[in-house]
Amino acid sequence: MRIHPEGRRMLAFLFIGLAVICALVYWKAPAQLPVVAIASGIFFVTILQFFRNPTRMVPEEADHLVYAPADGKVVVIEEAYEPEYFKANRLQVSIFMSPVNVHVNRNPVSGLVKYNKYHPGKYLVAWHPKSSTENERTTVVIDTGETEILLRQIAGALAKRIKNYLEVGQQVVQGEDFGFIKFGSRVDIFLPLGTQLRVDIGQKVKGNRTVIAELE
Known part of the structure; x- marks a missing residue:
C-alpha cells in the first residue's frame, strides 16, 4: 500500500x-x-x-470525459450560481469524502490552470449548504481548451488542512494528483450548463475510475 x-x-x-x-x-x-x-x-x-494513495491510471484519456476528482459519494447535483470566478450559473456536482475514503484529489480533465486561490474560513460539516462559501477552501479553474472546469476543495469539521499543488499557468494532465485534504471533506465541480452527467445523487464514485460527465 x-x-x-x-x-x-x-x-x-x-x-x-x-x-x-x-x-x-x-x-x-x-x-x-x-x-x-x-x-x-x-x-x-x-x-x-x-493516507493511502492507490495507484490509479484513468482507463481512457479523453478530452470530453470528466473523471471524478475524489473518492466518495455524490451529495449534490444542481444548477447553482458560482460567485467567485464565473459569476454565473453552472452545473454543480459535489462529492463528499468520508474519513474512510481515499483523500487524494486528482485532475478530472487535462488543461491549463487559469485560476487558483486559497480562502481561510470556518469548519462547518462538509455537507452543510454554506460550507462551499464559508469553510476553508481552495478554488482551481482548469481550461481544457474548449471550456473551463472549476474545482473547489472544501474542508470539513475534521479536515483542517487542504493541500493544493497547482499553480496558475501550469499544464495539468488528466488523472494526476492535484491535492490532498486530510480526514473528511468535500470537492465541488462546476461544469457548463447542459453538460451530460453520468452520475446520480447518492452514487459512490472513485477518483480516476468513475466518469462523472461528458463535455459537449
Missing part, C-alpha cells in the same frame, strides 16, 4: 509516540501491555488508512 507524502511525517511521529506509550505501560503496568498494544495498533492502522 502506497502512503501519500502528506501523511508520512505524521505517521512517523504517531508510531514513535505510541511506541513510547507502550514502553511506559510495560515499565509501569506490564499486565496492561497487551490491551494497550492492541489499541495502539488499531489506532495507528485507522490513521494509516486516511
Whole structure:
C-alpha cells in the first residue's frame, strides 16, 4: 500500500509516540501491555488508512470525459450560481469524502490552470449548504481548451488542512494528483450548463475510475 507524502511525517511521529506509550505501560503496568498494544495498533492502522494513495491510471484519456476528482459519494447535483470566478450559473456536482475514503484529489480533465486561490474560513460539516462559501477552501479553474472546469476543495469539521499543488499557468494532465485534504471533506465541480452527467445523487464514485460527465 502506497502512503501519500502528506501523511508520512505524521505517521512517523504517531508510531514513535505510541511506541513510547507502550514502553511506559510495560515499565509501569506490564499486565496492561497487551490491551494497550492492541489499541495502539488499531489506532495507528485507522490513521494509516486516511493516507493511502492507490495507484490509479484513468482507463481512457479523453478530452470530453470528466473523471471524478475524489473518492466518495455524490451529495449534490444542481444548477447553482458560482460567485467567485464565473459569476454565473453552472452545473454543480459535489462529492463528499468520508474519513474512510481515499483523500487524494486528482485532475478530472487535462488543461491549463487559469485560476487558483486559497480562502481561510470556518469548519462547518462538509455537507452543510454554506460550507462551499464559508469553510476553508481552495478554488482551481482548469481550461481544457474548449471550456473551463472549476474545482473547489472544501474542508470539513475534521479536515483542517487542504493541500493544493497547482499553480496558475501550469499544464495539468488528466488523472494526476492535484491535492490532498486530510480526514473528511468535500470537492465541488462546476461544469457548463447542459453538460451530460453520468452520475446520480447518492452514487459512490472513485477518483480516476468513475466518469462523472461528458463535455459537449
